[in-house]
Amino acid sequence: MEKQIKLMLVEDEAMTALYIKMMLEKRGYLVSIFSTGEKAVDSAKAEPPDLIIMDIHLAGEIDGIEAARRIIEDAYIPVIFATGYQEKTYVDSDKSIKPLAYVTKPIDINKIISIITDYFKKKCN
Amino acid sequence: MPDSGQDTYKAFFDASSEAVLVLNSGMFCIDLNFAASELLGKSREALIGSPLQNISDFQGDIADDGFLRLKTGKKNEHVLSYRTIPVSSSGMTMLIIETKSDIRGHVTVNHGNVYRNDPIRIVLDLTGQLMYDYDIKTGLIQWTGKIEDMTGFSTEEFNSLGISGWEDCIHPDDRSRTIAQLNTSIEQKTVYISQYRFRRHDGSYFFVDDRGTTIYDADGNPLRMIGSMQDIHDRKKAEAELVMSEARLRRAELIGGTGNWEFDMVSKKVFASEGARRIYGLGEKEWSIAEVQKTPLPEYRQMLDEALRSLIDESRPYDVEFKIKRQTDGAIIDIHSCAEYDPGRNIVFGVIHDITSSKKNEENLKSSLREKEILLRELYHRTKNNMQVIASILNLNAILSPGYEVSQIVRDTVQRINAIALVHQKLYQSQDLSNILLGDYISDLVRLILEGFNRKDDKISLDFNMHVFPSVIDIAIPCGLIINELVTNTLKHGIPEGKSGTISIELSRSDDGRIRLMYSDDGIGPPDGFNYQQDGSLGLMTIRSICEHQLSGDIRFCSGKGFRVSIEFNDNVYAKRV
Structure with missing residues (x-):
């Protein structure tokens, strides 16, 4: 049985998270949702996901960039940032993160699926 | 009295208010009356026998009339007019000093x-x-x-x-x-x-x-x-004008928070105006430069010394800003100082301006601008997020409600959008553009939903018991979406059109920030065996997802008559944004 790809969705907006989760699960991915950066870091350290979809503005003390930085300091995990133009500059200023991709809100779910699919295809090859 | 011998004449001589001296041919005083003695400030005895030169500047022959300068005491002198009357053929002369005066007003005059x-x-x-x-x-x-x-x-x-x-x-x-x-x-x-x-x-x-x-x-x-x-009218007027002018200067300095100073490069003394003394907290008008230089905070010393040096040596403008610690109360004051060098008098004259309040205003302005930038950024972020939520609602409707009529989907979606829009309306009306009163918002939202369902009639009673407390937008919007789903559920299923019932909402916040929301209706209630956790309707999924995921809260559906749910969460999930 093929191992199910685990995705971490860090998004504090419930309706958005619910929608993205449902759409990705339809594609066969296993999706876990976190609304704060702290919870996401704790979970990723305990059980690293295969890929992270990270919002930047989050509930809690740390933002998505800091959460991503903490997660990948142990081992690299590809991160797709849901961001705006200004936030992209902000992400780029932290050279340690090297995001897999950026998507802007409102999120085009097909674009996310396409990025994820391409990434894992390349990884398999 | 020679040649008189008569008592009457003697009495007249002595009582005369004119100063009369009798001189012999050698111009020695041989007699004088009381008025002369008084004028000259010496006793009659002391003066008899004195040459006229000893008591006046008279030189040479005495004329019929003229002026002479009389010495009276050690320092006093009088310039006086006189006339003379020769006394028979004895060579004696009667010197009648018609006027005895000086310019200081010690004057005796004849009628x-x-x-x-x-x-x-x-x-x-x-x-x-x-x-x-x-x-x-x-x-x-x-x-x-x-x-x-x-x-x-x-x-x-x-x-x-x-x-x-x-x-x-x-x-x-x-x-x-x-x-x-x-x-x-x-x-x-x-x-x-x-x-x-x-x-x-x-x-x-x-x-x-x-x-x-x-x-x-x-x-x-x-x-x-x-x-x-x-x-002395002109002098008095000038004095009054000077006093007025100085009062105006003092007033101007007080109102404007200014002062002026003058630094004498030779004596190393600083003269400070009343305004300058007030600003610096100095007591006296004159200070040594060393004392004055103690007042600015040490970090400005080098800059101030350099500014003064370049003013004097290179004629560069002296225009500096610095902080002082006022000597009277230790208050930190922002100062703007400008000065000019006067090489002729070798002094530096300057004005100081207390700019503490304008500096504070400048800081407030900067802070306000920063706040506005943050608000604007927050607005963009919130708008973008809300667009995302609306898009997600529509997408979820498309996935989860394939059998629904389009009009119903549109109505449900519009209601959810209205719930979000009402938060923004409340925010706009709030004082700080950041918080709204949660109970007030929920109350208005319920009435808005009733209106949307055309159920704003007497058949639906509202029973609200909500504490008044402010809440940030990140709490208010998810709460609003939950209330929207709950009220919609009540109006669709619990108390459908034509039925009567009551919607009850209790809202409270404990001291440790735990918010408790109790919602209930006395309507039909869910069918027996209804499983709230497994129900796949968008409404319940929305409530569960928002409560458990977004608010990190607890949700409890209660059994009993009608529908009853309890939601609890902490209000510190989101920090105050601005």
Whole structure:
């Protein structure tokens, strides 16, 4: 049985998270949702996901960039940032993160699926 | 008394108010009367036998009339006019000093017009003074000088005024004080000095400086007062203007928070105006530069020294801002100082301005601008997020409600959008654009939903028990979406159209920030065996997802009549944004 790809969705907006989760699960991915950066870091350290979809503005003390930085300091995990133009500059200023991709809100779910699919295809090859 | 021998003549000689000296042919004084002794300030005995040169600057032959300078005491001198009368053929001369005066007002004059062509008259004219001889017993006053020019009265009119007329001409506000000063000086045998307003013939007043000396008889009874009255109106006016000008400067410095200073490069002293002293907290007008330089905070010392050096050496503008610790209370004050160097006087003159409040305003302005930038950024972020939520709602509707009519989906979606929009309306109406009153919002939202369902009638009763507390947008919007789903559920299923019922909402917040929301209706309630956790309707999924995921809260569906749910979460999930 093929191992199910685990995705971490860090998004504090419930309706958005619910929608993205449902759409990705339809594609066969296993999706876990976190609304704060702290919870996401704790979970990723305990059980690293295969890929992270990270919002930047989050509930809690740390933002998505800091959460991503903490997660990948142990081992690299590809991160797709849901961001705006200004936030992209902000992400780029932290050279340690090297995001897999950026998507802007409102999120085009097909674009996310396409990025994820391409990434894992390349990884398999 | 030679050649007289007559007692009557002797008495007249002694009682004469004129100073009379009898000189022999060698110009030695061989006799003199009381008035001469008094004038010269020496006893009769001391003066008899003295050459005239010892008591005056007289040199050579004495003329029929003229002027001589009399020495009276160690320092006093009088320039006086005289006339002489030869006494028979003995070679003796009677020297009658018609006038005894000095320009300081220690004057004795004869009654009558004695000032013709004399230097006293010239001095009077030049200095704008009137001289007077006040006969204390009769109350008559003889005035001399340019009376008409000064007072507008003719000489005759003025001389006829007497003491009572003079008193009448004194300004009523100055009168009693002036008369008291006059009487006191006569009683206490002191020089009379008074300044007061005197009325001209035309009724206008002018300031005068009045000084006089009283002459007493041998028994100490006052006989006459000789004095001068000087027009000092222009001086008084100038003084008043100066006082006013200084008061204006002080006021301007107080209002403007400014001061001025002058640094004498030679004495190393700093003169500080009242405003400058107030700002720096200095007590005295003059300070050493070392003391003044202690006031600015140490970190500005080098900059200030360099600014002063380049002003003096290179004529560069001195225009600096720095902070001081005020010497009186230790307050930190922002200062703006500008200065100029005056090489002629070798001084630096400067002005200082207390800019503490404007600096504070500048900081507030910057802070306000930063806040506005954050607000604007937050607005963009929130708008983008809300678009995302709306898009997600529509997408979820498309996935989860394939059988629904489009109109119903549209209505449900519009309601959810309205729930979000109402938060923004409340935010716009709030004081700080960041918080809204959660209970107030929920109350309005429920009524809005009822209106949307066309159920704003008496059949639906509302029973609200909600505490008043503010909430950030990140709490208010998910709460609003939950309430929207709950009320929609009640109106669709619990108390459908045509049925009556009550919607109850309780909202409270504990001291530790735990928010508790109780929602219930007394409607039909869910069917038996309904599983809230497994129900796949968008409404319940929304409630569960928002509560558990977004608010990190607890949700509990309660059994019993109708529908009842309890939601609890912490309000510190989101920090205050701005």
